[in-house]
Amino acid sequence: MTVPAIAIPQKQPKLGLVSKLLPLWIMLAMVIGLLLGKYLPQVGKALQPGIPIGLFIMIYPAMTKLKLGEVRSAVKDWKPAAIVIFFNYAFNPFLLYLIGWVFLRNYPDLWTGLVLLGVAPCIAMVLVWTDLARGNAPLGIVLMAWNSLIQIVTTPFFIWLILGAHVTVDIKLVAQSVLLYLGLPLLTGVLSRKWMLKKKGEEWFIKKALPILDDVQLVALILTLVVMFALQGDVILQHPELIYLMAVPLILFFFLLFFSVLMLSRKVGFCYTDSATTAFHCTGRNFELAIAIALTAFASTPMVGVSTVIGPLIEVPLMLTIVYLAKKFEWKLFRTNTAGSCGIQELRTSNEQTQP
Numbered sequence: 001m002t003v004p005a006i007a008i009p010q011k012q013p014k015l016g017l018v019s020k021l022l023p024l025w026i027m028l029a030m031v032i033g034l035l036l037g038k039y040l041p042q043v044g045k046a047l048q049p050g051i052p053i054g055l056f057i058m059i060y061p062a063m064t065k066l067k068l069g070e071v072r073s074a075v076k077d078w079k080p081a082a083i084v085i086f087f088n089y090a091f092n093p094f095l096l097y098l099i100g101w102v103f104l105r106n107y108p109d110l111w112t113g114l115v116l117l118g119v120a121p122c123i124a125m126v127l128v129w130t131d132l133a134r135g136n137a138p139l140g141i142v143l144m145a146w147n148s149l150i151q152i153v154t155t156p157f158f159i160w161l162i163l164g165a166h167v168t169v170d171i172k173l174v175a176q177s178v179l180l181y182l183g184l185p186l187l188t189g190v191l192s193r194k195w196m197l198k199k200k201g202e203e204w205f206i207k208k209a210l211p212i213l214d215d216v217q218l219v220a221l222i223l224t225l226v227v228m229f230a231l232q233g234d235v236i237l238q239h240p241e242l243i244y245l246m247a248v249p250l251i252l253f254f255f256l257l258f259f260s261v262l263m264l265s266r267k268v269g270f271c272y273t274d275s276a277t278t279a280f281h282c283t284g285r286n287f288e289l290a291i292a293i294a295l296t297a298f299a300s301t302p303m304v305g306v307s308t309v310i311g312p313l314i315e316v317p318l319m320l321t322i323v324y325l326a327k328k329f330e331w332k333l334f335r336t337n338t339a340g341s342c343g344i345q346e347l348r349t350s351n352e353q354t355q356p
Contacts, residue, residue, distance in 0.1 A: 025218070025222050026222065026225070026316055026317060026320065027317075028222075029222045029223075029225040029226045029229070030225065030229055030313060030316075032226050032229075032230075033225060033226040033227065033228065033229025033230040033233055034229050034230075034233035034236060034237055035233065036226070036229075036230035036233060037229060037230040037231060037232060037233015037234045037235075037236070037237070038233050038234045038237050040230075041230070041233070041234055043230055044227055044229075044230030044231040044233070045231070047227045047230070048227060048231060050224075050227060051224055051227055051228065051288075054220045054221075054223055054224030054227070055125075055220075055224060055288070056184065056185055057216060057217070057220035058125065058127075058128055058217055058220045058221050058224065059127050059128075059185040060185045060188055060189050060213075060217075061131075061189075061210075061213035061214060061216060061217040062127045062128070062130075062131045062137060062140075062185075062189070062217070063141075063185045063186050063188070063189025063190065063193075064189040064190075064192055064193045064196075064209075064210075064213055065131075065137055065189075065193075065210070077139075077274075079268060079270075080139055080142075080143060080265075080270070080274060080277070080278045080281075081142065081143060081146055083261065083264065083265065083268075083278050083282065084121075084143050084146065084147070084278060084281050084282055085146065085150065087257070087261060087282040088121040088147060088150075088151075088281075088282060089150060089154050092118055092121070092257065092282070093115070093118045093119045093158045093162055094162070095118070095253065095257070096114055096115060096117065096118030096249070096253055097115055097118070097162050099114070099249040099252055099253055100114040100115060100249060102249070103245070103248055103249045104245065104249060107245060109301050109303035109304050109307060110242070110245055110246060110303070110304075110307045112163060112298065112301070112304050112307070113246070113290070113294060113303075113304045113305075113306075113307025113308045113310075113311070114246065114249060114250070114307065115159070115162050115163055116159070116290040116293055116294055116298075116304070116308055117250075117285045117287060117290045117308060117311045118253075118285065119151075119154070119155050119158040119159055119162070119290075120151045120154075120155050120285070120286035120289045120290065121147045121151060121281065121282070121284060121285065121286055122147075122281075122284030122285055122286045122287075123144050123147050123148045123151075123286055125221070125284065125319075126140070126144065126280055126281055126284035127140055127141075127144065128217065128221060129280050129284060129319045129322070129323055130276070130277050130280050130281075131217075132320075132323045133276045133280065133323045133326045133327060134273065134276075134327065135273050135274075135276040135277035135280060136273040136274050136276075136277045137277075139273075139274060139277050139278075140277050140280075140281065141186065143277065143278070143281040144281065147281065151286070151289075155289070155293075159293070159297075193205070196209055225312070225316065228309065228312060229309075229313060231309065232305070232306055232309040232310075235306050236306065236309070236310065236313070239306075242306065242307065242310055243310055243313065243314070246307055246310045246311070246314060247314050250311070250314045250315065250318070251314070251318060254283055254315070254318045254319070254322065255318075255322070257279075257282060257283050258279045258280070258282070258283040258322050258326075259279075261275075261278060261279040261282045261283070262275050262276065262278075262279040262326070262333070263333075265278045265279060266333060266334065271334060271336065272330045272333070272334040272336050275334070276326050279326075280319075280322075283319075283322070284315075284319065285311065285315060287308060287311040287312045287315065290308040290311060291305065291308045291309060291311075293308075294307075294308045
């Protein structure tokens with residue numbers, strides 16, 4: 001007897017205006033940032049210290065949704081971590097190097113920037129994409145913790161191995177990134193969640209606090225993008241061909257990698273939420289660290305820095321597209337139509353395996 005596929009209706013939270021028009025806001029952020037960089041470059045430089053604050057506010061709302069018990073449970077499953085570690089540290093850097101050889105070998109500075117974008121996985125905005133795609137947030141925290149620690153050692157090694165040059169990575173910068181983008185938001189999110197649940201109750205937290213926090217998260221994303229694009233807007237507008245040259249290899253990399261990991265995760269038995277989370281943590285790139293390395297270790301070749309700034313210009317709309325496609329294909333690939341249905345899918349899989 002075959003157990004039929006189960007569609008699980010779930011009441012979705014009502015999206016605010018910011019969430020509904022997110023693609024429009026993203027495009028406006030890019031345009032405003034680039035124009036500021038061209039006509040008022042001093043604005044971007046003045047607001048640059050605010051980027052870490054914006055990134056913190058981007059991550060904090062996702063942390064308020066976590067339960068520490070769920071985080072502890074997510075640690076027990078080693079398979080997602082094994083997939084993420086393999087792809088991020090044994091596959092991705094060399095894949096981007098190969099793609100760069102195909103498309104950018106006549107543009108060595110851009111090729112170098114592409115490699116820098118590939119050597120370190122994302123430890124900040126990846127939580128935003130996972131959250132928007134209704135992934136497994138506790139699992140995402142565990143995977144981000146792995147990536148935060150491992151890339152401290154692997155980043156300088158891969159830069160030396162792939163680019164053939166010894167460069168110094170500012171370990172303090174990486175440690176600061178881990179503190180700002182993981183430790184502090186996690187601590188603040190857990191404590192504030194506990195306080196709100198104690199003072200206001202779970203119903204108020206879900207219906208009142210979370211919708212506001214979701215809008216705050218997206219506003220922080222938009223404003224942070226404005227500042228980042230403003231920093232290099234003048235150069236990018238003077239050389240628009242740079243966007244096309246970087247876009248082709250990055251589009252190929254993101255789509256090939258995300259859907260390969262998504263299908264692999266499905267093959268080994270993951271449900272949608274775990275598969276999407278694993279795929280995002282293999283795909284997202286740490287462009288913050290790439291920009292920092294480009295501006296320090298490759299200061300004599302400023303075009304390397306420009307190429308890494310173009311990274312998020314391309315990555316943000318690409319990841320939004322992937323978020324949309326992931327949710328769109330959930331039913332077709334996993335036979336579920338909501339996030340959080342892993343238990344039902346695992347029960348169905350178990351029943352199917354026990355059938356004669």
